[in-house]
Amino acid sequence: MSAAQLNSPLDNNPVGGKRSFSSYLNFWNVVTVLLFLTLAVSLLYPFSSLIYRSFLEKGTGSFTLANYKDFFDLPYYYSSLKNSLSVCITATILATLLGLPMAYIWTRFDIWGKKTINIMVILSLMSPPFIGAYSWILLLGRNGFLTKLFAGIGIEVPPIYGWTGIVLVFTLKFFSYIFLYVSGALKSIDSSLEEAAENLGVSGIKRILTVTFPLILPTISAGALMVFMTSLADFGTPMLIGEGYKVLPVLVYDEFMSEIGGNAAMASALSVIIIFISVAILLIQNLVVSRKNYMMSALRPPKVRKLTLGKKIAGTVFCFLIAGVAMAQQVVVLITSFIKTSGPIFVKGFSLGSYELVIHRLSRNITNTFLYSAIAIVIMIILGLLISYLVVRKRTKVTGLLDVLVMFPYVIPGAVLGITLLVAFNKPPIVLSGTAGILIMAYVIRKLPYTVRSSTAILHQIDPSIEEASINLGVSPMKTFFKVTALMMAPGVFSGAILSWITTINELSSSIILYTGKTSTISVAIYTEVIRASFGTAAALASILTVATVISLLLFYKFGGDEISI
Numbered sequence: 373m374s375a376a377q378l379n380s381p382l383d384n385n386p387v388g389g390k391r392s393f394s395s396y397l398n399f400w401n402v403v404t405v406l407l408f409l410t411l412a413v414s415l416l417y418p419f420s421s422l423i424y425r426s427f428l429e430k431g432t433g434s435f436t437l438a439n440y441k442d443f444f445d446l447p448y449y450y451s452s453l454k455n456s457l458s459v460c461i462t463a464t465i466l467a468t469l470l471g472l473p474m475a476y477i478w479t480r481f482d483i484w485g486k487k488t489i490n491i492m493v494i495l496s497l498m499s500p501p502f503i504g505a506y507s508w509i510l511l512l513g514r515n516g517f518l519t520k521l522f523a524g525i526g527i528e529v530p531p532i533y534g535w536t537g538i539v540l541v542f543t544l545k546f547f548s549y550i551f552l553y554v555s556g557a558l559k560s561i562d563s564s565l566e567e568a569a570e571n572l573g574v575s576g577i578k579r580i581l582t583v584t585f586p587l588i589l590p591t592i593s594a595g596a597l598m599v600f601m602t603s604l605a606d607f608g609t610p611m612l613i614g615e616g617y618k619v620l621p622v623l624v625y626d627e628f629m630s631e632i633g634g635n636a637a638m639a640s641a642l643s644v645i646i647i648f649i650s651v652a653i654l655l656i657q658n659l660v661v662s663r664k665n666y667m668m669s670a671l672r673p674p675k676v677r678k679l680t681l682g683k684k685i686a687g688t689v690f691c692f693l694i695a696g697v698a699m700a701q702q703v704v705v706l707i708t709s710f711i712k713t714s715g716p717i718f719v720k721g722f723s724l725g726s727y728e729l730v731i732h733r734l735s736r737n738i739t740n741t742f743l744y745s746a747i748a749i750v751i752m753i754i755l756g757l758l759i760s761y762l763v764v765r766k767r768t769k770v771t772g773l774l775d776v777l778v779m780f781p782y783v784i785p786g787a788v789l790g791i792t793l794l795v796a797f798n799k800p801p802i803v804l805s806g807t808a809g810i811l812i813m814a815y816v817i818r819k820l821p822y823t824v825r826s827s828t829a830i831l832h833q834i835d836p837s838i839e840e841a842s843i844n845l846g847v848s849p850m851k852t853f854f855k856v857t858a859l860m861m862a863p864g865v866f867s868g869a870i871l872s873w874i875t876t877i878n879e880l881s882s883s884i885i886l887y888t889g890k891t892s893t894i895s896v897a898i899y900t901e902v903i904r905a906s907f908g909t910a911a912a913l914a915s916i917l918t919v920a921t922v923i924s925l926l927l928f929y930k931f932g933g934d935e936i937s938i
Contacts, residue, residue: 398849399848399849399850399853400761400762400766400849403758403762404762404766404770404771404774407755407758407759407762407774408774411774411777411778413802414813414816414817415777415780415781415817416777417796418792418793418795418796418797419792421792421795421796422640422643422644422791422792422795422796423640423644425636425637425640425795426439426440426637426640426641426643426644427439427637428637429637430635430636430637430638439637439638439640439641440641440645442638443638443641443642443645449623449642451618452618452619452620452622452623453620453645453649455535455617455618455619456604456619456620456621458535459535459538459539459542459603459610459619460542460600460603460604461600462539463538463539463542463543463546463599463600463603464596464599464600464603466539466543466547467542467543467546467547467549467550467596467599468547468550468592468595468596468599470543470547470550470694471547471548471549471550471551471554471595472550472554472585472592473690474547474551474690474691474694474695475550475551475554475555475558476554476558476580476584477687477690477691478490478551478555478691479555479558479559479674479676480558480674480676480677481676481677481678481679481683481684481687482676482677482678482679482684483679483684483687483688483691484684484688485688485691485692489691489692489695491925492692492695492696492698492699493548493551493552493695493698493699494548494552494925495699495702495921495922495925496544496545496548496695496698496699496701496702497545497546497548497549497552498874498875498878498921498925499701499702499878499917499918499921500608500878500879500880500895500917501541501542501545501546501602501606501608501609502606502607502608502609502611502612502880502895502898502899503701503702503705503898503914503917503918504541504544504545504609504701505537505538505541505608505609505612505613506612506701506705506898506902506907506910506911506914507700507701507702507704507705508532508537508540508541508613508701509532509612509613509902510704510705510708510907510911511532511700511704512529512531512532512537513532513533514531516532532613533613533614533615533617534613534614534615534616534617535617537613537614538609538610538613538614538617538619541609541613542599542603542606542609544697544698544701545698546598546599546602546603547599547694547698548698549595549598549599549602550592550595550596550599552595553591553592553594553595553598554588554591554592554595556591557588557591557592558584558588558674559673559674560673561584561587561588561673561674563673563674563675565583565587566579566583566584566674569582569583589660593657593660594657596657597653597654597657600653601650601653601654601783604620604621604646604649604650604785605621605650605784605785605786605787605788605881606621606785606881607621607622607625607785607786607787607880607881607884608880608881608884608895608899610622611625611899612899612902612903620642620645620646621646621785621787621788621881623642624639624642624643624646624787624788624791625787625884625885627639627642628791628794628885629885636791636795639791640791640795643787643788643791643792646784646785646788647784647788650783650784650785651783654783702918705911705914705915705918706911706915706918708907708908708911709726709727709908709911709912709914709915710722710723710724710726711723711726711908712725713725713726713907713908718907718908725908726908726909726911726912727912729908729909729912730909730912730913730916733909734894734897734909734913736890736892737892737893737894737896737897737913738894738913738916740808740891740892740893740894741877741893741894741895742877742920743808744808744811744812744815744876744891744893745815745873745876745877747812748812748815748816748819748872748876749869749872749873749876751812751816752816752819752820752823752869752872753823753865753869755816755820755823755824756820756823756824756826756827756865756868756869757827757858757861757865759774759775759778759820759824759827760824760827760828760831760861761831761853761857762774763775763824763828764828764831764832765831765836765839775824778820778821778824779821779824781817781818781820781821782821784818785881786814786818786879786880786881786882786883787881787882787884787885789814789817789818789881789882790814790881790882790883790884790885790886791885793810793813793814793882793886794810794885794886797810805886806888806891807891808891810886811882811883811886811887811891811893814879814882814883814886815876815879815882818879818882819872819875819876819879820872822868822869822871822872822875823865823868823869823871823872824868825868826864826865826867826868826869826871827861827864827865827868829864830860830861830863830864830865831857831861831864834857834860834861838856838857838860839852839853839856839857842855842856867928870924870925870927870928871928873924874921874924874925877894877895877917877921878895878917878921879893879895880895880896880898880899883895883896884896884899894913894916894917895917897913898910898913898914898917901913
């Protein structure tokens with residue numbers, strides 16, 4: 373090893389001897405300390421406050437296990453756990469059954485309209501789930517369009533509300549995770565393994581089930597985990613369409629926001645239980661995947677096979693049908709937003725009345741949404757750049773812990789995060805409740821993982837020697853980072869920021885807990901308008917979100933790349 377290698381410009385450790393205190397005061401060490409302090413205030417302190425509050429007795433504030441005991445003793449509480457697991461497990465199975473064959477057909481065969489199908493799937497995923505619930509109410513609710521249409525010919529349509537509706541919305545919404553994860557894995561699988569199976573007489577469906585899918589089990593399980601976690605975390609869908617079918621996020625909201633005073637201690641206990649379930653499911657998934665070795669060379673990626681005309685039509689129709697039904701929610705909402713209304717009732721004809729009413733009455737919600745999201749995105753970009761550099765270039769046990777802490781909120785439901793922040797910051801020394809700051813903090817904590825992951829991915833592709841050359845020319849490490857490295861990371865950071873932006877403007881779960889009249893957002897306004905049966909204004913607001921999402925995705929495809937990475 374040469375002397376130059378021993379004294380790399382990116383390495384602050386001297387060769388031999390003790391380090392002076394001043395040597396620790398370099399730019400990246402200071403950044404590391406500041407980031408840990410930030411996470412301590414915004415993440416560790418709130419969650420420790422939540423856990424502490426879960427052991428307090430309502431009214432007296434004394435230590436008790438009664439909240440957890442009540443959860444397992446009283447059917448009102450533990451039935452919500454069974455309900456949550458029921459809808460989440462069912463939706464995960466159905467989403468997997470839809471996503472797997474669709475991903476296989478889309479990647480392996482020369483069907484028509486592949487890019488269009490991919491965009492449709494992305495659009496269906498990027499809009500908030502509660503808009504899907506709302507659109508199905510418009511279609512199959514008691515006065516829904518399809519309900520009336522079928523009733524006119526003597527067919528009674530089953531109710532969309534309750535367990536059935538929740539599972540339907542979750543399945544059609546979150547199968548996209550399976551599709552995106554699996555299609556990416558199928559493109560990079562080593563085709564020689566499948567060819568070897570065929571040479572041994574294993575072909576067709578049997579080869580797919582016994583060779584192909586088992587090879588990408590980690591990816592399938594990761595997609596299924598995303599479906600389960602997102603279903604477990606969703607608040608808007610069961611609240612709008614559940615009609616008394618209580619799941620954990622709804623129960624947490626009810627306990628915390630109860631009109632008869634609420635029970636923050638019980639809500640905290642329920643939140644801790646949700647966190648425990650989320651982490652347990654994540655650990656189980658990791659355990660299942662770690663039991664086998666799934667590594668392969670991927671030197672020969674599979675070729676796209678040509679189909680006969682009949683099979684090509686069938687495959688294309690199958691993929692477009694699923695993507696079309698999943699995307700129908702946006703189309704329904706967009707059309708509905710232009711239908712005339714008389715109070716809460718739709719009447720014949722089209723107009724811009726709902727949009728005029730929204731601009732007149734709910735313009736603050738629109739301004740708040742884009743202002744808060746823009747501020748949050750700027751913070752996420754700065755933090756994403758710094759954290760990803762520490763995780764990749766300054767990899768130690770300390771920065772590894774930083775990476776874990778940043779990713780932790782990724783598996784935490786938004787309603788739980790909202791309650792966590794409200795419990796922590798509604799009293800001195802830091803009072804943020806009722807302010808825009810607490811909403812922005814929630815958005816940053818919850819959506820930062822998207823930006824961090826895309827930033828680390830692009831940084832792995834940048835040769836460290838470029839930074840070393842800059843430092844050798846006399847440019848300080850700090851200036852090198854901002855003038856050289858950060859600019860080279862821009863494409864990856866931008867793509868992650870776009871995904872963070874899309875999910876932030878559509879965020880409901882945490883916003884519904886943290887908002888006040890002055891800080892209400894579009895998603896909160898949609899929810900409240902649906903509750904009031906003001907479907908026209910709700911559709912107009914949802915259409916504004918949909919258009920903003922589409923524009924954001926177009927920007928992603930123009931500047932970020934051809935595919936969404938999750």
